[in-house]
Amino acid sequence: MAVDVNELRCLCADIATRAAELVKRQRANLAAAGELTASGTKSSDVDPVTVVDKASEELIVGEIAKRRPGDGILGEEGTDTASTTGVEWIIDPIDGTVNFLYGVPHYAVSIGVVVDGELAAGAVCNPATGELFTAAAGQGATLTLGTETTRLRASAATEVARCLVATGFSYSSEWRADQANILTSVLPAVRDIRRAGSAALDLCAVAAGRVDAYYEHGTHPWDYAAGALIASESGAVVRHPGLRADGAEGGLTAAAAPGVWADFSALLRRAGADAPLHKNTCNDPNVGL
Structure with missing residues (x-):
């Protein structure tokens, strides 16, 4: 039907x-x-x-x-x-x-x-x-x-260095340590970071051009299902772990304006953010450098 x-x-x-x-x-x-x-x-x-x-x-x-x-x-x-x-x-x-x-x-x-x-x-x-x-x-x-x-239209950003980036942190203290290490690589490479506390609204902020990009690990499908579609339909590029994923797997959810997606994705890879947190080796200070 x-x-x-x-x-x-x-x-x-x-x-x-x-x-x-x-x-x-x-x-x-x-x-x-x-x-x-x-x-x-x-x-x-x-x-x-x-x-x-x-x-x-x-x-x-x-x-x-x-x-x-x-x-x-x-x-x-x-x-x-x-x-x-x-x-x-x-x-x-x-x-x-x-x-x-x-x-x-x-x-x-x-x-x-x-x-x-x-x-x-x-x-x-x-x-x-x-x-x-x-x-x-x-x-x-x-x-x-x-x-x-x-x-809604995603921003017209074309330079990662001028991007305002939203992110979020886990309720697990161990994962937060990894996220802090990732952040030390991401923050110097962008305009600034915002941590507002709602993945759904962060994705909507990408859609509205209020931020240029977003990334977070360990979110669940209910956190990003609606927001992922809203961001995508605004023209942003969106990646998420899947609609039946378990947030405990530590997968990455990310979104960015189309003009910076490739470079933003590359930045996340260099920062060690591309892998799920439970497999991440970011406690090694040499990772992402």
Whole structure:
């Protein structure tokens, strides 16, 4: 059965907006009650999950099941339902939970849709700002804020030395040491580094030309599924480990404006960032020099 990617895009946008409204409302209520805390942890003691993460995923899963029964769903908070339609949803109810807890206005609901193994549509919505990024395969990417919608274009950067680069760090202290070593090779070769705390929004920043490139190890499909499509549809070049990859494998996700992709990729290789972190030898100070 043929699937209309624009219909999927609209559905992603609607559900992501609904979930973002829930996240914003529940955060305000918990903060007012002095109860804005982590309810548990995931990959490490500093990787939190909150009741709002779980409530957001519950809303998203419920909406998908109601509107498209039979579709598969993969969610960060444990949802893993097999597809009988060839369509699978990959969702992150709050990407950037630490920012959410601290009140840093840079976290997002991320919803991507895969049809027959290929990204077809996606939406990323920031509850704190109201920004809604969307894309459909072959149809471009847009940013909607209020009543204004603009088409997204990756930057026209052509020199890595003048690139503003976004990145992120693992919750594993061992991996952070490797990432710090990689950064010492990357930072001198670019304009500057930004670490904002949400992979989904970092990819959208590439799409919007707010940064010229992005790289990070150990992200999960729910972190990058929607953002990867949005960045790609803006004209950026995107690499990710796969839509069924395990972030624990330490694979690289990267995106860059088309005019710098080749040189940026070469820089990452020289820095030792091309290999998964668990295979990386960046603790050797000679690597990447």
